Amino acid sequence: MITEFVERLKKKLEDFEQYTVDVIYNRRQGNGVKFYGFILTILSYIFNFVVQFRLLLYKNRILHNQHLGCLVVVVGNLTVGGTGKTPVVEKFARSLHQQGRTVAILSRGYKSKKEPLLKKWWRLISHGEPTPPKIVSDGEKVLLDSNQAGDEPYMLAKNLPGVIVLVDKNRVKAGLFAIKNFGVDTLILDDGFQYLSLKENLHLLMVDKNDPFGNGNLLPRGILREPIKHLKRASYVFLTKSDGNKDQELEDLIHKHKPDAELIECTHRPKYLQEVNGDNRLELSELKGKKIGSLSGIATPESFENFLSNLGAEIKYNQRYLDHHRYTNSELKQFFEKAEEAKVEMVVTTEKDAVRIESDFKPNIPLYYMRVEVEIIKGFDDFQEAVARICFPKQKMRATRLPFDKKSLSNVS
Numbered sequence: 048m049i050t051e052f053v054e055r056l057k058k059k060l061e062d063f064e065q066y067t068v069d070v071i072y073n074r075r076q077g078n079g080v081k082f083y084g085f086i087l088t089i090l091s092y093i094f095n096f097v098v099q100f101r102l103l104l105y106k107n108r109i110l111h112n113q114h115l116g117c118l119v120v121v122v123g124n125l126t127v128g129g130t131g132k133t134p135v136v137e138k139f140a141r142s143l144h145q146q147g148r149t150v151a152i153l154s155r156g157y158k159s160k161k162e163p164l165l166k167k168w169w170r171l172i173s174h175g176e177p178t179p180p181k182i183v184s185d186g187e188k189v190l191l192d193s194n195q196a197g198d199e200p201y202m203l204a205k206n207l208p209g210v211i212v213l214v215d216k217n218r219v220k221a222g223l224f225a226i227k228n229f230g231v232d233t234l235i236l237d238d239g240f241q242y243l244s245l246k247e248n249l250h251l252l253m254v255d256k257n258d259p260f261g262n263g264n265l266l267p268r269g270i271l272r273e274p275i276k277h278l279k280r281a282s283y284v285f286l287t288k289s290d291g292n293k294d295q296e297l298e299d300l301i302h303k304h305k306p307d308a309e310l311i312e313c314t315h316r317p318k319y320l321q322e323v324n325g326d327n328r329l330e331l332s333e334l335k336g337k338k339i340g341s342l343s344g345i346a347t348p349e350s351f352e353n354f355l356s357n358l359g360a361e362i363k364y365n366q367r368y369l370d371h372h373r374y375t376n377s378e379l380k381q382f383f384e385k386a387e388e389a390k391v392e393m394v395v396t397t398e399k400d401a402v403r404i405e406s407d408f409k410p411n412i413p414l415y416y417m418r419v420e421v422e423i424i425k426g427f428d429d430f431q432e433a434v435a436r437i438c439f440p441k442q443k444m445r446a447t448r449l450p451f452d453k454k455s456l457s458n459v460s
Contacts, residue, residue, distance in 0.1 A: 091268035123240025128346030134421035151225035156214030159197035180215035252281035311426035335359030340386035344372035
């Protein structure tokens with residue numbers, strides 16, 4: 048009875064969240080939608096005031112950020128979801144590790160399993176020791192699953208042997224833990240552009256070239272976490288999901304707020320198909336002419352579906368869920384029944400979705416995820432310099448170039 052109630056409540060909350068997303072992107076019409084949009088606009092102004100006031104407190108040293116005595120690289124964005132940030136974090140962490148740095152990725156673990164509320168209250172009442180960060184990977188093996196760690200931290204841990212991955216909302220505490228217990232000399236803050244409590248050395252800002260700033264409004268009326276003018280805080284701007292064509296209007300907007308901005312364009316390329324919870328791997332050419340089902344719970348499903356269509360697949364059945372949706376076996380069973388009715392030959396999902404599918408689920412149609420990797424297509428020298436700033440001492444920075452070529456850096460394996 049309680050389980051059913053919780054499931055119904057979760058479904059209603061997801062439906063409401065989807066409704067809000069539709070209002071933001073003007074996918075719905077009607078007087079009720081207009082009124083709700085008006086309410087969201089008022090909340091957006093309040094949110095903007097809070098964001099600006101918080102930044103003002105740090106700027107005037109009323110609130111202080113902490114320096115941990117090691118190099119800190121922040122990778123983040125101005126918007127919520129969908130900028131292709133995780134592959135860049137992976138690429139940067141791998142490059143640093145290959146150059147001999149001891150790297151830890153610090154993540155807040157969005158939608159990871161929380162500490163039980165009663166346990167948390169008891170610890171506060173009894174003045175017990177703070178809960179240590181979750182160790183997703185100690186650099187040698189992956190210790191937590193995606194449910195406990197969160198989607199992105201688990202993916203990063205799985206794909207980055209030799210790199211420590213920690214999850215904690217308090218990134219200062221996580222950073223101190225990484226230094227003390229693993230001897231790290233480099234911290235990468237995943238999704239850390241809005242985290243101001245930790246003093247950074249380098250800010251890498253992701254901007255989705257297809258949908259840079261949404262409708263230009265802040266949350267909850269738009270997708271911005273802070274105003275566009277805060278581009279000025281970035282050290283480098285990565286234009287993600289690029290097709291290689293110049294977008295002068297976007298570049299002018301970025302340079303308006305950050306005249307000296309170093310722009311690095313990158314594209315996300317599909318590499319292969321990997322069986323979910325299995326060992327079979329297929330070439331992308333296998334998609335050509337195939338009738339497939341598409342399953343995704345990501346912020347921008349359109350880009351994933353375009354990959355499938357451009358590779359020659361015919362999408363016969365498509366199901367989208369909200370970003371970070373955690374699938375139940377009953378949901379998946381229902382999806383595969385409908386896919387079978389549509390005479391689908393194969394179901395393809397994203398790597399991020401694949402880690403949310405329970406290992407005991409047995410599909411009645413072959414199920415694969417698409418591995419996508421990031422490649423730099425413009426501004427490679429700037430990326431090389433960004434890595435050099437971290438890998439080499441400041442006094443040697445100008446004279447030093449990294450001992451690998453563009454081809455070797457663009458391969459994420």
